[in-house]
Amino acid sequence: MKILxxxxxxxxxxxxETIDGETVIVNLENGVYYSLRNSGVDVWNLVEAGANLDExxxxxAGRYEASPEYIRKVIAELLTxxxxxxxxxxxxxxxxxxxxxxxxxxxxxxxxxPPIFEKYSDLQELLLLDPIHEVDEEGWPHKAEEDGxxxxxxx
Amino acid sequence: MVxxxxxxxxxxxxxxxxxxxxxxxxxxxxIGGYQDRHFLIGGRPVRLRxxxxxxASALTPALAHLETAPAERPELTILAxxxxxxxxxxxxxxxxxxxxxxxxxxxxxxxxxxxxxTNDRFRxxxxxxxxxxxxxxxxxxxxxxxxxxxxxxxxxxxxSPLRTILHxxxxxxxxxxxxxxxxxxxxxxxxxxxxxxxxKSTTALAALDAGLLYAxxxxxxxxxxxxxxxxxxxxxAKLRGExxxxxxxxxxxxxSNKSRLENDKALLFLNDHFxxxxxxxxxxxxxxxxxxxxxxxxxxxxxxxxxxxxALAPSTLFQLPSAxxxxxxxxxxxxxxxxxxxxxxxxxxxxAASVIKDLLLGK
Numbered sequence: 075m076k077i078l079x080x081x082x083x084x085x086x087x088x089x090x091e092t093i094d095g096e097t098v099i100v101n102l103e104n105g106v107y108y109s110l111r112n113s114g115v116d117v118w119n120l121v122e123a124g125a126n127l128d129e130x131x132x133x134x135a136g137r138y139e140a141s142p143e144y145i146r147k148v149i150a151e152l153l154t155x156x157x158x159x160x161x162x163x164x165x166x167x168x169x170x171x172x173x174x175x176x177x178x179x180x181x182x183x184x185x186x187x188p189p190i191f192e193k194y195s196d197l198q199e200l201l202l203l204d205p206i207h208e209v210d211e212e213g214w215p216h217k218a219e220e221d222g223x224x225x226x227x228x229x
Numbered sequence: 230m231v232x233x234x235x236x237x238x239x240x241x242x243x244x245x246x247x248x249x250x251x252x253x254x255x256x257x258x259x260i261g262g263y264q265d266r267h268f269l270i271g272g273r274p275v276r277l278r279x280x281x282x283x284x285a286s287a288l289t290p291a292l293a294h295l296e297t298a299p300a301e302r303p304e305l306t307i308l309a310x311x312x313x314x315x316x317x318x319x320x321x322x323x324x325x326x327x328x329x330x331x332x333x334x335x336x337x338x339x340x341x342x343x344x345x346x347t348n349d350r351f352r353x354x355x356x357x358x359x360x361x362x363x364x365x366x367x368x369x370x371x372x373x374x375x376x377x378x379x380x381x382x383x384x385x386x387x388x389s390p391l392r393t394i395l396h397x398x399x400x401x402x403x404x405x406x407x408x409x410x411x412x413x414x415x416x417x418x419x420x421x422x423x424x425x426x427x428x429k430s431t432t433a434l435a436a437l438d439a440g441l442l443y444a445x446x447x448x449x450x451x452x453x454x455x456x457x458x459x460x461x462x463x464x465x466a467k468l469r470g471e472x473x474x475x476x477x478x479x480x481x482x483x484x485s486n487k488s489r490l491e492n493d494k495a496l497l498f499l500n501d502h503f504x505x506x507x508x509x510x511x512x513x514x515x516x517x518x519x520x521x522x523x524x525x526x527x528x529x530x531x532x533x534x535x536x537x538x539x540a541l542a543p544s545t546l547f548q549l550p551s552a553x554x555x556x557x558x559x560x561x562x563x564x565x566x567x568x569x570x571x572x573x574x575x576x577x578x579x580x581a582a583s584v585i586k587d588l589l590l591g592k
Binding site for chain 2: 085086089090091093094095096098100102103104105107109111194196197200201202
């Protein structure tokens, strides 16, 4: 998995919105959606701004209390997951409009809470999906616990 | 003369729209006229023009509570016809194109969008299975809705008809079609959000039983500003399986599709039976996320706007062709404007309705 280079979000198939410290990410191409929380929200915002792994590490390490090595490892895992899930693409040059990712927040550093990235596949039956393109549900991110066993229903 | 690539794409979409439109005109000619019905959708006048009787009787019961006197200037006109009752076949080139979408459905977007013809002005979708064609010219505010045979329409299309065209037309700015139930009082109501099976329909029916106003059990139109508001679009209710038939035994006699229950959910048009409780809309006071529990009592637990958006946005986006970034932003604005609660549904459904009523009355 290539984690060098500049990331960008796969628009228009991937839509998202951050609200109340949580980013809701929806992949319109495969019917999977995600909840991203904690420092994962910062990572997503920086990916949106066009950062690469080095910049992401510097910016997140500037904001949170944890060793840059640990932060880099956690971010690399999250970026790999974003790629595996088809949410981002990587290029050798910066893809997005924002040329400079935002600077680290001034003042005291925050406690580093590792990203929480939950995946939901319970609505896939609502889309017209080609079975050979169905996503692999193994591995990280973990599949969130699903409530209500009924499916195939539109109401 | 310089022709830009974007003009060519629009021309092709326009030519396609005109081809389908010509088939509508042919149906109208064969039948010897049309029938107009007028409705207020999201408070705006919409004219449905039917060639043939097949679709008029199938599509209008769900909208009956919004029927209004003819408007001088409808803001949207939808031309609707089926080949069977209008006795007019599609031209062979169009029939072959629709057939090919069924065979090579990778040409369709995941929500049935006909991708190659969709652009800023035109929207097209083909709903495989029932094979429903929807088209909209956003410049002329003219919609086209075709099916082969109106008598073969699936129950969900009869329950929430024309929703693809209506969502394309109504969405934008502060307005958004959403997948949600809605019940309340004249002073305001709640949105019931969540995936199928989460308890939206059951909660909506329990609220109806308790005398509350009913606006929706699965699709409605919301507006975020100047204040959050819910517009009812369909007066439909559904009974889900035997459990609902037992719970709401008094409604069983009102089911409209009794002869098709083997494959369909039971549909009821509540405006026929509870006209005073069917509302055209109300101010939105809260978003509720129903969750079925084993306890007897129902209770509300405050939750965050993120949870409300997660329950509302994905199921809405996956069911509305072409909905995307603007739609999730509108839903996010809505979720930030009103409080959200998890509605932990107990087995005593009357209690669930009174919990909603107490919330709305500020008790």
